[in-house]
Amino acid sequence: MEEVKNCLQVITNPSEAKSGELGQSLQRLDEIILSSKDDLHPRLRHFLENRSYAKALIWLEGETPEKGVCGG
Numbered sequence: 001m002e003e004v005k006n007c008l009q010v011i012t013n014p015s016e017a018k019s020g021e022l023g024q025s026l027q028r029l030d031e032i033i034l035s036s037k038d039d040l041h042p043r044l045r046h047f048l049e050n051r052s053y054a055k056a057l058i059w060l061e062g063e064t065p066e067k068g069v070c071g072g
Helices: 002-012 021-036 042-049 053-060
Strands: none
Touching: 002 021, 002 053, 021 042, 042 053
């Protein structure tokens, strides 16, 4: 989960990302979702599949994200 958290930190703070790091983090998260879909906690998987990256990061940090409509 540390790799997921690191990717999410880059994605949610793009102004602090190094050149190319944002794209790499997005690509890596997509790979993790595909390869580890059954191993991810259902709530985390929901956030990642809906690209609710801020909510996923909040959830990984042990807090409860605000409820809302995922996916628009």
